[in-house]
Amino acid sequence: MSFSTFKQTKMFFEVAKFNALKTLAYPWEFAAFFVQRSIGLLFLSIFWLAVSQSSAEVQNFRSLIAYFLISSATLELTFAYEMKFGKNLIVLIKSGEISNYLIKPLPVIPFLFSGYVGQMWITFIYSFFALIAGLFIMPPLGPANYLFFFVFLFLGFLIAFSMNILVGIISFYVVEASGFKNVTNHIIRIFSGAMIPLTFFPEVLRSAVLLLPFPFLAFVPAYALQNTLSMDELSRLFFTSLFWAIVLWNIKNRLWKKALKKYEGVGI
Amino acid sequence: MKASGYNIRWKKMKYRWQILKTSIINTFQHETAYFAENWTNLFSTVFYTAAMLLFINVLYSNVKTFAGYTFNEMMFLSFVGQMGFYISWGIFDQNDDLLMDDIQKGTLDFVLIKPVPSLFFVSFRRIALVSTLRDGVPTLVVLGSLVQWSALPFGFTNTIFGTLIFICGLVLWHCIRFLLIFPAFWLGNAKGIYSVSYKLTETNNLPLQGYGNGFRIFFSVVVPILFLSAISGSVMLGKSDGGTMLFYAFFVTTIFLAILNLAWKSALKNYTSASS
Numbered sequence: 350m351s352f353s354t355f356k357q358t359k360m361f362f363e364v365a366k367f368n369a370l371k372t373l374a375y376p377w378e379f380a381a382f383f384v385q386r387s388i389g390l391l392f393l394s395i396f397w398l399a400v401s402q403s404s405a406e407v408q409n410f411r412s413l414i415a416y417f418l419i420s421s422a423t424l425e426l427t428f429a430y431e432m433k434f435g436k437n438l439i440v441l442i443k444s445g446e447i448s449n450y451l452i453k454p455l456p457v458i459p460f461l462f463s464g465y466v467g468q469m470w471i472t473f474i475y476s477f478f479a480l481i482a483g484l485f486i487m488p489p490l491g492p493a494n495y496l497f498f499f500v501f502l503f504l505g506f507l508i509a510f511s512m513n514i515l516v517g518i519i520s521f522y523v524v525e526a527s528g529f530k531n532v533t534n535h536i537i538r539i540f541s542g543a544m545i546p547l548t549f550f551p552e553v554l555r556s557a558v559l560l561l562p563f564p565f566l567a568f569v570p571a572y573a574l575q576n577t578l579s580m581d582e583l584s585r586l587f588f589t590s591l592f593w594a595i596v597l598w599n600i601k602n603r604l605w606k607k608a609l610k611k612y613e614g615v616g617i
Numbered sequence: 618m619k620a621s622g623y624n625i626r627w628k629k630m631k632y633r634w635q636i637l638k639t640s641i642i643n644t645f646q647h648e649t650a651y652f653a654e655n656w657t658n659l660f661s662t663v664f665y666t667a668a669m670l671l672f673i674n675v676l677y678s679n680v681k682t683f684a685g686y687t688f689n690e691m692m693f694l695s696f697v698g699q700m701g702f703y704i705s706w707g708i709f710d711q712n713d714d715l716l717m718d719d720i721q722k723g724t725l726d727f728v729l730i731k732p733v734p735s736l737f738f739v740s741f742r743r744i745a746l747v748s749t750l751r752d753g754v755p756t757l758v759v760l761g762s763l764v765q766w767s768a769l770p771f772g773f774t775n776t777i778f779g780t781l782i783f784i785c786g787l788v789l790w791h792c793i794r795f796l797l798i799f800p801a802f803w804l805g806n807a808k809g810i811y812s813v814s815y816k817l818t819e820t821n822n823l824p825l826q827g828y829g830n831g832f833r834i835f836f837s838v839v840v841p842i843l844f845l846s847a848i849s850g851s852v853m854l855g856k857s858d859g860g861t862m863l864f865y866a867f868f869v870t871t872i873f874l875a876i877l878n879l880a881w882k883s884a885l886k887n888y889t890s891a892s893s
């Protein structure tokens with residue numbers, strides 16, 4: 350690691366720390382955060398309990414709860430939950446505040462992202478507990494499951510990161526981009542498996558959805574942790590996620606550069 | 618004396634109606650000033666409906682009935698839930714955001730110095746009819762066209778009871794959301810606390826009969842969110858006793874309106890404005 354990279358990493362860490370400390374100004378918001386997430390999980394539990402009572406064919410309630418705990422943690426850890434980083438970018442671009450960062454001699458996206466990570470530190474704690482609870486309810490079959498989980502989690506993070514930026518980029522072109530962000534959220538809620546496990550989808554639809562980038566944000570990491578994957582299944586999922594991670598990353602880079610050239614900030 | 622009391626009440630009602638009219642006109646001007654810029658919201662609601670329909674279809678490809686509801690009944694329940702969402706969104710959403718910002722920034726002073734009933738005014742200063750019609754009507758038309766209305770066991774009394782419960786549900790939903798905002802008077806910021814309400818909307822996805830007894834009581838008495846769609850839908854479909862439920866709905870709504878008024882007065886005493 351060169352000296353300048355080390356200095357930059359240290360600066361990003363400080364930015365994250367500063368933003369984390371800022372959130373401590375309202376400690377009750379943390380309690381609310383946990384209540385909000387707990388209510389979400391409670392409703393999912395009530396819902397799926399009712400589903401499992403409605404049909405003997407539906408997989409057992411215990412494994413469903415474990416799945417939702419793990420997939421909700423995964424959705425948070427990949428930063429795909431409600432595309433909040435993208436939402437922050439939309440606000441910055443729409444208000445013109447992004448100019449304050451563009452004039453600074455530093456990489457804008459990593460700088461803003463490190464600040465965002467600092468603000469979201471509470472989600473890591475939630476995700477940790479949700480993961481532990483999920484693993485406790487339904488332990489993985491072997492150490493390989495952990496390895497696959499972390500690989501898919503990392504690729505899911507790259508995909509979600511690019512998606513967040515792409516959602517933000519839209520606001521360079523249209524005044525009100527929050528509608529597009531909401532569209533992305535609705536698609537993610539259904540196709541990531543956050544609302545309904547993809548195993549419930551009809552075979553043809555599931556196969557089609559697994560070719561999209563969305564399942565890698567929640568379903569695939571959780572599935573890899575809870576199930577034994579065949580070599581064929583594993584390689585198919587791995588290469589599909591790798592493909593999307595690379596493609597979206599490159600699209601994001603190109604469009605960001607293009608959008609910046611179009612951007613007209615007041616006062617710069 | 619009676620006549621003068623009646624006159625005062627009439628004048629108060631007339632004044633509130635004037636506030637409502639002004640809010641509607643003001644919001645209309647605000648919404649139509651940059652109408653073309655907000656079309657993406659329609660795009661978003663169309664996707665939401667598509668996602669919801671897919672969700673219900675996937676669910677019913679795995680089960681024949683869900684909590685005693687057939688596919689058609691579930692579609693109807695979603696229709697009621699969506700109607701509740703769009704009405705509450707049009708009437709309450711912007712007002713909630715404005716109130717939260719006002720408390721945090723101290724700009725609530727501008728409301729409090731006005732010679733208007735403050736709680737009524739902050740509840741209805743924006744009524745987004747245009748957005749509600751633009752985004753809600755297409756969604757409801759699509760959902761409504763997918764429901765086989767003739768196959769539903771509607772009765773006249775149940776429909777009236779269900780509609781009244783639905784209105785009580787809207788009032789209760791407003792009370793819950795405002796009560797979640799009020800901690801901001803003490804804490805300075807309650808956006809996280811208020812965001813709990815987003816999760817509460819997920820009750821729209823589950824029929825009343827899917828809840829265990831404990832949850833049913835909790836979500837109809839302590840946090841009475843079920844009246845809006847689960848209970849009103851259940852009554853309209855003849856799955857719950859309309860009279861009893863309507864009595865509960867009126868009772869709980871009265872209690873919550875009283876709590877809201879008391880909480881508002883208490884919150885205002887704790888309000889530290891920007892200029893004082």
